Amino acid sequence: MNGSEQATSVEIYGLPVGPLEVNCYLVVDPATRKALLVDPGAQAERIFEWCALHRAEVRLILNTHGHGDHIGANGPLKEWFNVPLAIHPEDADCLLDPFVNLSAYFEPVTSPPADILLEPGSQVDWEGPPVEILHTPGHSPGSVSFHGDGWVISGDVLFQGSIGRTDFPRCDLITLQTSIREQLLSLPEETVVYPGHGPSTTIGHEKRTNPFLHLG
16 A cells, blocks of 8 residues: 555555554645654654655654554654654553563564653644544554544554454453444544555445444
8 A cells, every 4th residue: 555545635645564564654734745654663764765755744653552563663753753752641651661562572662752642532733634533442552543534544443354453461352342333433434444454445334344343
């Protein structure tokens, strides 16, 4: 997903990075080229060059959650762009501790601490079109999704044909199902879903076909 998709008021670009092919996203205001960088999981230099290719003026780095595969390039990119880093408070400890972010037994990952703790229900402060913060825990306590006009970046909560894993520490299936039902499936069916791994989808498609959405 190296290409761009035009949402209603922003350009959204996706770049799979790292061994787990985490989708790093660039949300760009086409009028100003100001941008949000979401989940820079690995390959910092590649991401930096990709942002330059799209003439993006990164204003903020956002993490959907704190697992190591989603935060690995936070440090160098925060330094190079000289911008704040934001995460939900319940995942803020993941940034500093490889045992909490689940990378300790593979290639340990750490990140600078958060500059901003995201408040669910509020808007991302980036001088671009409105982006709402949705708290979608279950895959991790501080998982969030970012919702704009006609789109949502869902992290590892909802995928095309699947949902986030709940066999890790601090995960919970019932909590995840509730998050999906209340925060994501309540969005308009035409809403484009940009997940943490794999291809994009829509809320309507997942309602009709996702075998894991047996939510009663």
